[in-house]
Amino acid sequence: MHLQTIILTEQAEALRLSELSQLKSYFVSGVTHELKTPLTSIRMFAELLEQYVDADTARQYLKIITGESDRLSRLVENVLDYSRIERNVMTYRRADVSLNDVVHHAMNVMQYQLDQHGFTVEDSMCDADIFVSVDRDALIQAIINLISNAIKYSTNTRKITIETGRRRGFVYFTIRDSGIGVAEGDRDRMFMPFVRLYSSEAQAIGGAGLGLSLVKHFVDAHNGDIDVHSELGVGTTFTISLPTT
DSSP states (O other), X not given: OHHHHHHHHHHHHHHHHHHHHHHHHHHHHHHHHHHHHHHHHHHHHHHHHHSOOOHHHHHHHHHHHHXXXXXXXXXXXXXXXXXXXXXXXXXXXXXXXXXHHHHHHHHHHTHHHHHHTTOEEEEEOOSSOOEEEEOHHHHHHHHHHHHHHHHHTOOSOOEEEEEEEEETTEEEEEEEEOSSOOOGXXXXXXXXXXXXXXXXXXXXXXXXXXXXXXXXXXXXHTXXXXXXXXXXXXXXXXXXXXXXX
């Protein structure tokens, strides 16, 4: 009986190590792809700038180079944040910030990618200026990660809706897309790092697999809550609620 227990334990450990190896392989593949895409654009348009171009074309190319550089920086920051979380050294510096201002800032940061992929954004901001005690940079990154997720998993209907508000001692922001949606069996897994969702459409989409896990860590660290509503083929809505100051 003792020998059987040892064998079963070893088999379980071997399975765990195999799954971990697969996750690491997916992460390396995803990060490599995510890094390669903006780097290719930066190099191509930098080479074009070396040739004679008119002022308007030069400005357009420089805008692309800047946008892709920012995109690359965000990916690197996600990897660094995940490393800090893994080493248990991630820290947040709280201050009172305007939620509407932070959301607008995140939208401005993502404007290049939204334009590049042909997205329209509808926003419904709370009329009152609502404040929340959070790490401002981390909140911006969380919103950016959710917008990036909406861009990545949207196909034909390229529309994102962003809403802010206050209710029952919390402020909240909602990001809604009209993308492929998330299957019910994936909803408990979607915030785990490196995890690939089961649906064939999601499997075909690359990525580092860190964005939502970083959002979850930020929300938990700020005593908040994440609510997800999703329907396959219709879209996904993320609502982040944070305690008011």
